[in-house]
Amino acid sequence: MKRPGTSRQARGVFLTLEGPEGSGKSTQIAFLGAALRKAGYPVVYTREPGGTKLAEIIRGTLLSASSAEPIAPETEAFLVLAARSQHVTHFIRPALARGSIVLCDRFADSTFAYQGFGRRLSLSWLQTANHAATRGLLPHFTLLLDVPVSVGLARRRQASGKLNRLDRESRQFHMRVREGFLTLASRTPRRIKVINANRPAHVVRAEIEAVVLGWLGKRRRKGG
Numbered sequence: 001m002k003r004p005g006t007s008r009q010a011r012g013v014f015l016t017l018e019g020p021e022g023s024g025k026s027t028q029i030a031f032l033g034a035a036l037r038k039a040g041y042p043v044v045y046t047r048e049p050g051g052t053k054l055a056e057i058i059r060g061t062l063l064s065a066s067s068a069e070p071i072a073p074e075t076e077a078f079l080v081l082a083a084r085s086q087h088v089t090h091f092i093r094p095a096l097a098r099g100s101i102v103l104c105d106r107f108a109d110s111t112f113a114y115q116g117f118g119r120r121l122s123l124s125w126l127q128t129a130n131h132a133a134t135r136g137l138l139p140h141f142t143l144l145l146d147v148p149v150s151v152g153l154a155r156r157r158q159a160s161g162k163l164n165r166l167d168r169e170s171r172q173f174h175m176r177v178r179e180g181f182l183t184l185a186s187r188t189p190r191r192i193k194v195i196n197a198n199r200p201a202h203v204v205r206a207e208i209e210a211v212v213l214g215w216l217g218k219r220r221r222k223g224g
């Protein structure tokens with residue numbers, strides 16, 4: 001059943017930034033938002049897990065839960081998807097309906113990379129559950145910021161001094177996540193553009209701006 005308002009989402013543009021820990025998503029999303037605003041686009045920022053009051057509470061639980069009661073992989077997936085459902089319904093779809101460019105720091109590809117490749121939950125189950133949580137909303141375009149695991153974790157450590165529950169996972173887990181992201185990109189190359197984020201931030205920034213402004217221009221010419 002189609003809910004009211006779903007067809008109007010086509011007015012906006014949904015862009016996501018993905019990548020492992022410390023790849024520079026939060027740094028680059030701020031640069032990209034500023035560049036798009038300067039070019040005259042209406043931009044809103046958001047992030048996952050999070051983006052609404054309830055979803056941010058779920059984020060806090062996901063990142064800080066104590067090792068006294070480890071979160072089961074399925075529980076983790078349901079929490080991430082519960083937060084996403086709330087976020088899509090109360091933030092992302094309304095912003096798209098207003099015609100905004102929604103810049104989102106992580107989205108469904110992180111679920112497939114972390115809970116699928118990382119935790120080894122079934123990808124087809126995650127796709128079905130994600131489809132239910134989002135009612136089929138997909139990003140129009142995704143930047144995958146790729147860095148070697150050791151580089152990303154070293155940046156995180158340097159930035160905050162302490163690591164969250166997911167940062168503290170094993171090196172093997174983080175390697176599966178990184179490879180998982182790259183596998184997703186190779187399966188959907190038209191939507192996901194891989195950016196080498198193991199370069200100085202200003203170099204990554206320039207490439208991202210060129211790629212996104214080029215993509216938006218092409219989309220406009222096609223009448224999208």
Ligand SMILES: Nc1ncnc2c1ncn2[C@@H]1O[C@H](COP(=O)(O)OP(=O)(O)OP(=O)(O)O)[C@@H](O)[C@H]1O
Pocket residue numbers: 019020021022023024025026027028155156158159197198199200201202204
């Ligand atoms: N290209 C870069 N080179 C070196 N350091 C960087 C680069 N990009 C970001 N950093 C630094 O690395 C740290 C992590 O960056 P950032 O928070 O943007 O990553 P992230 O992908 O959002 O991480 P997380 O997944 O943990 O949210 C920050 O201290 C940031 O200043």
Ligand SMILES: [Mg+2]
Pocket residue numbers: 025026027105
């Ligand atoms: Mg971040």
